[in-house]
Amino acid sequence: MTTEMEKAQHWQQYIPQVLDTLAGTYFGKGSVELEDPYQVLIATVISQRTREEQTTKVSNRLFARYPDATSLADAPVAELEKLLYGSSYPEVKAPRIKEIGRILRDNFGGKVPNTIDELLALPGVGRKTANCVLVYAFGIPALCIDVHVHRITNRLGWYQTKTPEQTEKALEKILPNPYWFTINRLMVQHGRAICLPSVPQCQKCPVRQWCETGNARAQEPGFKAAD
Numbered sequence: 001m002t003t004e005m006e007k008a009q010h011w012q013q014y015i016p017q018v019l020d021t022l023a024g025t026y027f028g029k030g031s032v033e034l035e036d037p038y039q040v041l042i043a044t045v046i047s048q049r050t051r052e053e054q055t056t057k058v059s060n061r062l063f064a065r066y067p068d069a070t071s072l073a074d075a076p077v078a079e080l081e082k083l084l085y086g087s088s089y090p091e092v093k094a095p096r097i098k099e100i101g102r103i104l105r106d107n108f109g110g111k112v113p114n115t116i117d118e119l120l121a122l123p124g125v126g127r128k129t130a131n132c133v134l135v136y137a138f139g140i141p142a143l144c145i146d147v148h149v150h151r152i153t154n155r156l157g158w159y160q161t162k163t164p165e166q167t168e169k170a171l172e173k174i175l176p177n178p179y180w181f182t183i184n185r186l187m188v189q190h191g192r193a194i195c196l197p198s199v200p201q202c203q204k205c206p207v208r209q210w211c212e213t214g215n216a217r218a219q220e221p222g223f224k225a226a227d
């Protein structure tokens with residue numbers, strides 16, 4: 001009888017194939033560019049419990065008015081709250097991001113720090129946000145576990161975890177280091193394009209052969225591969 005662990009190990013052996021294939025699909029020959037640290041940090045705080053489209057809209061509105069930490073530090077909280085309308089808990093996030101602006105201005109010369117401990121010390125910054133900043137803004141390998149990484153890696157059969165925190169711990173043990181930099185971007189792209197939250201489009205998925213869920217769905221009556 002196959003144990004849960006043996007089953008997970010079976011699917012884990014395909015991690016390089018899955019991630020290399022997704023990289024070929026979504027990155028092509030292009031390189032991955034680093035993003036502005038201030039924008040990554042603030043947008044990730046705004047994204048907490050907020051849909052992606054809303055996060056982009058709200059973040060762009062805020063950055064147009066407050067393009068850096070120094071200007072953010074002087075922003076009236078009431079105005080920030082208005083600018084954050086459309087993200088969840090604007091009344092909580094407004095004073096937090098103002099305080100982040102103040103700390104960056106007073107302690108870091110207006111720049112975003114690039115160590116996990118300094119990032120975690122900022123208000124409203126948890127492990128996901130800190131790790132996303134390290135990866136996206138500084139190119140430092142870190143595990144940025146958002147809903148896409150959590151959902152898709154579970155569907156792939158790499159483990160069965162209940163929370164993003166459990167996923168981070170599980171992934172730490174099995175993910176080869178070179179992939180720490182790319183896994184979040186790949187899963188976000190794949191989660192938006194094919195492995196959708198509600199119904200994954202397994203029929204046209206380029207990594208179906210290495211996916212536990214995809215293999216199970218391919219056995220269902222009426223399943224028709226698009227390739």
Ligand code: SF4
Pocket residue numbers: 152155156194195196200201202205206207208211212213214215
């Ligand atoms: S085969 Fe289906 S469940 Fe697996 S990664 Fe692809 S879309 Fe997601």
